[in-house]
Amino acid sequence: MKITIQRESIEEYQVSLPDATLLEVLGEIKHHQDRTLSYSSGCRSSVCGSCSMRVNGREVLACSYKVQDGDFVEPLKNVNVIRDLVVDMDKAMSFNAKAKAYAKTNSEGILVTQENEKLNEVQSDCILCGSCYSACPVYAVNGEFLGPFSLTRVWKYVSDVREQDMKEKIDTIQINGIWDCTLCNECTIVCPQDISSKTDIEKLRSRSAMEGHMDPSFSGGFGDSFGSGFGFDGSPTF
Structure with missing residues (x-):
């Protein structure tokens, strides 16, 4: 099974862990393939929220998401990335x-x-x-x-x-x-x-x-003859 992770560059890993969560796969990679990989985790029970990240463009909890072949993993958006999948909240x-x-x-x-x-x-x-x-x-x-x-x-x-x-x-x-x-x-x-x-x-x-x-x-109100407040000023709207 191939998994791709967005780090400083995009890196691919091959992992053989059937029916595994993303957190289990990340642990396998860190302990047996690349010790420099960084990510956050805590309770491993979908309670603490610390392992949130994105898979294939959607936010998930790594401890509950089941990995699929070809998954693309990246850090959360709208936050500064500290390293790899670890972000500053x-x-x-x-x-x-x-x-x-x-x-x-x-x-x-x-x-x-x-x-x-x-x-x-x-x-x-x-x-x-x-x-x-x-x-x-x-x-x-x-x-x-x-x-x-x-x-x-x-x-x-x-x-x-x-x-x-x-x-x-x-x-x-x-x-x-x-x-x-x-x-x-x-x-x-x-x-x-x-x-x-x-x-x-x-x-x-x-x-x-x-x-x-x-x-x-809408702060302009209705105005004269349904004026600027709701955009009814006689001009075309496209």
Whole structure:
């Protein structure tokens, strides 16, 4: 079985490991063929998210993906590569702070029901693998986009009945945030935990509207005779 890995150059390896995970194959290569190969791993149980990478153009967890002959393996996108398949996630993590994607709660006197818990139960399963961050196409045009990685966490806290500063979080994600998302759904497709960041961003847009915000592209309003606000200015659209 042949596997190709994007390193400083593209390198091919032959491995005989039937029904093996990508992480097992990488370990075989490192221990028996090329000790210089670098990659990240942790729990080996699809829980820690540290072994996320791309195979044939799609984000996967190496510990769960079953290798196929001819697979092309490369590091995550939209992040700096440290070496081979090891990437620096610091910038992705920094967007959590910029988006205020953290709890600021006061549970005193607040009863959290089972219905309340289910509002963000799925979002709480995020393993910080960064797959959604890598898959997002918006970073090609806006490197400061808060992104699905952080915005889905914002929804987790905004939907928490104990959250004290919901409006502050909503105000924070208006610039380089929810309106920059194209709703392409690539983040949802690659999430190993089946979290739909697209849906979370749509919910944040609805909540933003309730707080008086709107899509900046419509900020001009309707204008005269359905003017510039919605593009109805009499000019042809192609």
